[in-house]
Amino acid sequence: MNKTAEQLDKEICAPDGLHKALTSPIMKINFIFIISVIITSYVFSYKALRTLLKHNIFSNCTRIILFVCSINSIVHQTTMMEIRVRQIFRSIVWDQDPCHILFHSSECVLDLYFYYITNYFSTYSVFSLTLDIFISYKFPVFYLSNEYTISIILLVIQFILAVGTHLFGFLGVPLAGYVPMCTYPPKLTSNFDLINEFRTFVMVLCIGITLVILYFSVKTERIIHQRSYDTRARYTAFENMTTSKSVCILIVIQFLCIMISSFGVTIIRKFEVIIPQEIYHTIVPFLPGVTYANLCLPVVIYYRTIQAIRRRKTRIVTITSAPADVESHIKWLNETWRM
Numbered sequence: 001m002n003k004t005a006e007q008l009d010k011e012i013c014a015p016d017g018l019h020k021a022l023t024s025p026i027m028k029i030n031f032i033f034i035i036s037v038i039i040t041s042y043v044f045s046y047k048a049l050r051t052l053l054k055h056n057i058f059s060n061c062t063r064i065i066l067f068v069c070s071i072n073s074i075v076h077q078t079t080m081m082e083i084r085v086r087q088i089f090r091s092i093v094w095d096q097d098p099c100h101i102l103f104h105s106s107e108c109v110l111d112l113y114f115y116y117i118t119n120y121f122s123t124y125s126v127f128s129l130t131l132d133i134f135i136s137y138k139f140p141v142f143y144l145s146n147e148y149t150i151s152i153i154l155l156v157i158q159f160i161l162a163v164g165t166h167l168f169g170f171l172g173v174p175l176a177g178y179v180p181m182c183t184y185p186p187k188l189t190s191n192f193d194l195i196n197e198f199r200t201f202v203m204v205l206c207i208g209i210t211l212v213i214l215y216f217s218v219k220t221e222r223i224i225h226q227r228s229y230d231t232r233a234r235y236t237a238f239e240n241m242t243t244s245k246s247v248c249i250l251i252v253i254q255f256l257c258i259m260i261s262s263f264g265v266t267i268i269r270k271f272e273v274i275i276p277q278e279i280y281h282t283i284v285p286f287l288p289g290v291t292y293a294n295l296c297l298p299v300v301i302y303y304r305t306i307q308a309i310r311r312r313k314t315r316i317v318t319i320t321s322a323p324a325d326v327e328s329h330i331k332w333l334n335e336t337w338r339m
Contacts, residue, residue, distance in 0.1 A: 008177030017277030043337030064151035073294035075119035108182035120162035261289030
């Protein structure tokens with residue numbers, strides 16, 4: 001039965017199962033784990049930002065999108081850390097008092113704003129990156145001459161989608177009732193599952209488009225490598241393929257991590273009625289997919305850049321060692337076959 005705001009505000013005390021979950025050793029282990037993930041993400045965010053500024057392998061458009069998304073990830077991780085510190089502090093101080101351990105939804109106004117907008121912004125980074133590589137693949141000349149404009153437009157769309165999703169989910173929703181921590185939406189939120197389903201749909205669509213683009217990029221690079229003897233054309237094709245592969249890996253990893261929170265939370269919420277409260281509220285804190293995605297983002301940027309630079313050096317040596325014109329290329333092949 002749906003409850004009114006007045007009825008929810010009277011439920012100040014945590015049920016026994018929820019109280020046990022919030023004060024359990026597993027919750028404290030989860031706190032240490034999440035904080036460790038966040039601190040590690042700070043370290044790699046610093047490395048990734050330096051990499052994007054000094055050793056960039058991406059196009060300027062992609063670099064700007066990744067740079068802004070990295071800044072957003074830092075804001076999100078900081079918000080998550082603040083939420084989890086407040087929660088663990090309250091669970092320790094009010095360990096024996098279930099009537100003071102919960103947060104009233106009105107205490108979470110700022111947390112909800114920063115947490116969910118940065119959450120959705122991270123989700124829609126998949127959308128921006130997919131459009132980015134789609135435009136670069138289908139309209140390369142236009143893309144190269146308008147990289148900064150395209151990046152700004154894509155980021156504006158990404159921000160509008162994030163804010164629009166937040167307003168759709170929370171605008172006009174009474175901040176009534178109590179929640180275990182401020183990552184939980186208010187009790188009277190009715191569109192939360194619909195939002196998660198929409199996010200899942202967008203990400204699945206983007207991942208499909210990205211894999212198709214990657215397939216054709218690899219195919220194009222192989223054809224050029226086999227048929228063209230022009231060093232510049234072969235190297236450009238190799239660079240396009242390498243960048244597409246790096247962006248594809250970023251999108252896939254973001255997709256897998258964010259699916260934990262969008263799809264995973266939706267599934268577990270559907271079975272909330274039959275799952276014991278203690279088990280339910282012990283599982284949910286392990287499902288902040290965006291927190292994991294915000295660790296993977298800088299890690300992938302950093303290590304893919306190092307890997308790409310190494311491969312680039314090897315590829316340059318290979319390509320430049322091959323003759324440029326057809327006659328010398330055939331001569332080179334004959335000499336190679338005799339060896």
